[in-house]
Amino acid sequence: MIRYNYDPVQVAAEIRAVDRTWFEKAQERTSTFIALGRFQERSSIWSKVKPAFMRLQHDKCVFCERQFESREFGAIEFDIEHFRPKSEVAVWPDPRRHPKLAYSFSTGDAADGYFWLAYELTNYAASCKVCNTRFKLSYFPVAGTRGRSPSSPRELAAEKPFLCYPIGDLDEDPEELITFLATTAVPARKFGPSRRRGQVIIDFFGLNEREQLHRQRARMISLFGPALQAVADGRASPKDRAVVDRMNAPDLPHAGCVRAFRRLWETDREVARRAYDLCHAFAVSDKRTPPPEI
Template sequence: MIRYDFDRTVVEADIRAVDPRWFNKAEKRTKIIVKLGSFAEKTSVWSKIKPTFMRLQKNKCVFCERQFENPDYGTIEFDVEHFRPKSSVVTWPDPVRHSKLKYDFGTGAPYATGYYWLAYELENYAASCKVCNTSLKLNYFPIAGDRGSVLATVDDLSNEQPYLCYPFGDLDDDPETLMTFVATTAVPTASDDFKKRRGQTIIDFFDLNGREQLHRERARMIAMCGSALMADAEGEATDQDQLVIARMDSPVLPHSNCLRAFKRSWATDKELARQIYEKCRAYALGGDSSGPPDL
């Protein structure tokens, strides 16, 4: 998952530039939804503001960090994701769909109506790739506590102790304090029990270690940046290599969490980092078909 800045004033101005009447429409629809006590709309207006969240997220999926086209061409690749499901919440993991996942801790009760009152709440939106949203997120929302009360604010709902990490602002932990990467494999990193469970749940929920495309893309980023680091270590770095190294911490890059983990590895254990680089390079080029790089 990624974390990004959310300045509500800036976001609202961006949305008004796209559709000056969006907030009026959202307010009217919310009143109807709240009066009904459930979400039952046949049409919606949130897709109109998809470009706003794509820009906030550097055109990356909020959950898996895959990068797509910019808003001029990439809106078809993204969904407007409701962090808390608007229609209903079902049990996760599903005993049939997720039969391999076994936890010794609770993940929250089902919620028949879902968080319907948040259907048009900006702080409940993010931009997600279709795999993460349509195949994995669906109507699941695992929590450690009890479901929040009807009409509770986003701030108040933090008491639910969600396992998925809230994507922006300072409302929640930075995802990089919950999980990191060894080569292209995501691993929980926190020592605190609940935070460690959060990290593992996020990894499992979005199948971050089971999707070959993600491993390939992470390996390509490590191979590209590792080449620059190798050249620098040997005193042969070009200006382009130095530029690549300087940009390794940039949130604009796809899979930046993984890339920053590799950079930290290079700083603390160059021999291990060289092994990671060589294996990622072979895997990224397609020469290694034995599976993701394993150390």
């Protein structure tokens, strides 16, 4: 997970290009929800914003960083995710759905949804269907007290959410919460609330439970390892250097993992070389082969 730049003027222009009266309709619906004190409508209009969020996320899932087709072909693979659920909030972890998850700290009670944010742009993200319909659902764990209408997303930071909103500057940089050791996601901090938050995000989205995420991360590491080694050996071609320069690019699939591998290469080359060797073998291994362990 990485942070994505958010330009509200550009996003608004893209939405108006799809539906020039979207904002007026969104405001009217929001006023109705606030008057009712709940979310209630027969049909929605938030799908109109999907292309704008796909574009700013480089056609990647905001949570797991899988990359899909461009807006022309890939819209069907994405859902518009309400970061804070609009209708209701269920308790997470649910003992029936998540029997292996238990924490020594509170993750919040069930509650009414954040109905007033149903058409708030900074409550949207483009999510893959696995992250949205298998993991996210109507869960939104918090460490603090849940906010009330009509609190803005910035004001709702006081809830101390465990999940991270990685679009714009409303939240912490996700890379301060989660990093990677080879293909395995780990908390970026060893202690404190940030460590808890990182671990919850990893558990919440099954970032270490999904085989294809491990394989895709391994393939990305395999792509960059030879160029890094060529630079280290003093035999790098211009193409090798160009490849290394791309390692911080936000449009790469699994950019958070790639950046973590580069940091590891710069701080502990022996471990990084071992990680590369294991990832290179794992990337083409038989299905259900365990992911690399460093």
